Amino acid sequence: MTTPELKAVIFDMDGVLIDSEPVWQIAEHKVMSELGLNISIEDTVETTGLRIDHVVAFWYARFPWPNYDNAQTAQAIVEQVIKHILVEGTPMQGVITALKTCQEHGLKIGLATSSSSDIINAVLNKLAIGSYFQAIKSAEYLTYGKPHPEVYLNCAAALNIDPIHCLAIEDSFNGLVAARAANMQTIAIPEPKLAGLAKWVIAHHQLASLAQLPDFLAAQH
Structure with missing residues (x-):
């Protein structure tokens, strides 16, 4: 079965972009x-x-x-x-390079997080990365947060990309469940001490850090 063409990358925030x-x-x-x-x-x-x-x-x-x-x-x-x-606040390893690589591949970039707008603003300002995102969606006021897929579906809709053409990057099991339920392709980047757990098998791919994303995206093209 061929993997659908990637048109967007949607990042979780806590534990993916910032070490929070x-x-x-x-x-x-x-x-x-x-x-x-x-x-x-x-x-x-x-x-x-x-x-x-x-x-x-x-x-x-x-x-x-x-x-x-x-x-x-x-x-x-x-x-x-x-x-x-x-x-x-410090960025996770490889954040800026990962965002730039997405741009270079012509991929739209979204953010789908359970965190409130106050925390989103604090993170984007601290890391100075707000300009990379074409859509930023929070589950703050939704009926359900992750593991419900709504925040991911909302982000895909805001990017105007079908979820099947989106790649979600998550560090948590709840987030992966949400992205899978949204019918997205998924990458898990769990914290190192949890990386060996069997539960990450629900992700399509597992990376050690965002520093590996450029090679991953290069292999997709």
Whole structure:
């Protein structure tokens, strides 16, 4: 079966463009601990790729706490993350080269993230990469975030490209499920310590970092 021609690359943001997954985990752990939850940093890996309100709901379902206010708790986590990004945010390996290579191949470039517009703006400004994207879509106000495919479908529609001609690049299992459900081609770039897990088999391809994307795209043409 031949692979459909690539016409667009859609990037996830956290953990793909910016090294922010550890920051999310630290912020999530800090806020949940302050609410009295006895969870570890390792436990927060379970929520990677989920939208922030779903993260808060996830933990409340397991360890209910009094005076539950999803929006307030979510905002506390987001503020911690933004603060860190603006001070210490660093791009993942190979980001700029990957974006430039997509341009050189004539591919449209999109962003599909569970993160809020505040975090998107903080990341794009910090890394100075906003000009590369022809469509930026957030799951912030959608009924469902990833693993639901809507944010990916919205991004493909904004690029005016059929999802089957889009390549989604993800670091999380929830994100891959979303991209597969959107009928996109997929690349998984999981964090190194998780790269050997069998679950990444759901991706069409697996790379060690975005630094390998230029060679991958060259092989497609």
